[in-house]
Amino acid sequence: MQHLIEKANTLMEALPYIRRFSGKTIVIKYGGHAMADEALKESFALDVILLKSLGINAVVVHGGGPQINETLKRYGIVSEFVKGMRVTDAATMQVVEMVLTGQVNTEVVGYLNQHGGRAVGLSGKDGSLLQCEKLLQEVKHDDGTVEKVDIGFVGDVVKVNQELIQTLEHGKFIPVIAPVGVGEHGESYNINADLVAGRVAGALRAEKLILLTDVEGVKDTDGKLLSSIPFDDVPRLIDGKVITGGMIPKVTCCVDAITEGVKKASIIDGRVLHAVLLEIFTDVGVGTEIHR
Numbered sequence: 001m002q003h004l005i006e007k008a009n010t011l012m013e014a015l016p017y018i019r020r021f022s023g024k025t026i027v028i029k030y031g032g033h034a035m036a037d038e039a040l041k042e043s044f045a046l047d048v049i050l051l052k053s054l055g056i057n058a059v060v061v062h063g064g065g066p067q068i069n070e071t072l073k074r075y076g077i078v079s080e081f082v083k084g085m086r087v088t089d090a091a092t093m094q095v096v097e098m099v100l101t102g103q104v105n106t107e108v109v110g111y112l113n114q115h116g117g118r119a120v121g122l123s124g125k126d127g128s129l130l131q132c133e134k135l136l137q138e139v140k141h142d143d144g145t146v147e148k149v150d151i152g153f154v155g156d157v158v159k160v161n162q163e164l165i166q167t168l169e170h171g172k173f174i175p176v177i178a179p180v181g182v183g184e185h186g187e188s189y190n191i192n193a194d195l196v197a198g199r200v201a202g203a204l205r206a207e208k209l210i211l212l213t214d215v216e217g218v219k220d221t222d223g224k225l226l227s228s229i230p231f232d233d234v235p236r237l238i239d240g241k242v243i244t245g246g247m248i249p250k251v252t253c254c255v256d257a258i259t260e261g262v263k264k265a266s267i268i269d270g271r272v273l274h275a276v277l278l279e280i281f282t283d284v285g286v287g288t289e290i291h292r
C-alpha cells in the first residue's frame, strides 16, 4: 500500500505545475545529442505526449548536429564551427537540409506518432515559418575589437510565422520544427537549433523554453553545475571563456527569449530519461535556469 501512496504523492506534486502550464506554450529544443539511443527517443516522445494530454501546448524544435557530422563525413566534407555555428557552404547546406528535414525531422515525428501523438513535421520553409537573413557571427579579438565573420548560408530568424504554429496547436497537433530557414529570395539557410527555439519561444511568448543537451547544464571553470544564472551575467561568462562552443548559442538564445517575454529558460541534461517531465513537474527542477 505504501508504494501506492508514494505514487499518489508524486502525482500530487505535479498538480500545481499542471495548473500553471495547462493552456500555455512550452517550447522544447531537442538536441541531436539527446537522440543517442532508442530508450531516450522513446522517453522524450512520451514526455511530450503527456504534456499535450494535459492541455499544455508543446512545440518541439529539433537539432541534429551529430547526424549532420556523420553524413558530411561520408561525403568527405569537412566542416568547422565559429562560436558554436557551423560554417556552411553550398555543398554543406545541401547535406544540412537533407539530414534535418529528410532524416531527423521525420524520425522525431515518427516517434511521437508511433506513441500516440499527433505530430506534424515542418521546416522553416513550410508556410514561411522561419524567415531569415544572413547571420554574421561576431568574434571578439583579444585586443577588444569585434569582427563580423561571414560563415556562409547560416541564418538568423527575423520573423516567425506564429500563426502557422497556433493553427496546429488549436488542432491539437504537436509542431515539430527543423532548423532550416528561408531567405528573401527563397534560398535555404542553416540555423542553429537553439537560436530557432529561442526565437519561436519569443514569438509565441511561451511560458517556458527548455533546451535538452549532452551535459548536466552550464558549468563553471571547476566543472561545478551553475543551477541558476541571472541573464545579465551571461556576456561576462562568454567573454571570460567560461561558456564556450555550442553552449554559447544556448545561453544567448535563453537571454533573447527572456528579453522577448518568455518567463523561464532552462538548459537540462537530455541524456537523462524523462528529463522534460522532471524539469516541468517536480519541485527540484534540473540543470541550469537562466532568469532575469
Ligand SMILES: Nc1ncnc2c1ncn2[C@@H]1O[C@H](COP(=O)(O)OP(=O)(O)O)[C@@H](O)[C@H]1O
Pocket: 031, 032, 033, 034, 063, 065, 066, 084, 212, 213, 214, 215, 217, 218, 219, 220, 242, 243, 244, 245, 246, 247, 248
Ligand atoms: N560552461 C559550459 N558548461 C557546460 N558545457 C559547456 C560549457 N562551455 C562549453 N560547453 C560545451 O557545450 C556543449 C553543448 O553544446 P552542443 O554540443 O552544441 O550541444 P547540443 O548538440 O545539445 O546542441 C557541451 O557538451 C560542452 O562541451
Ligand SMILES: CC(=O)N[C@@H](CCC(=O)OP(=O)(O)O)C(=O)O
Pocket: 030, 031, 032, 033, 062, 063, 064, 065, 066, 068, 084, 085, 086, 096, 154, 155, 179, 190, 191, 192, 193, 194, 246
Ligand atoms: C548554424 C548551425 O550550426 N546549425 C546547426 C543545425 C543543427 C543543430 O543546431 O543541431 P544541435 O542542436 O544538435 O547541435 C548545424 O549545422 O549543426
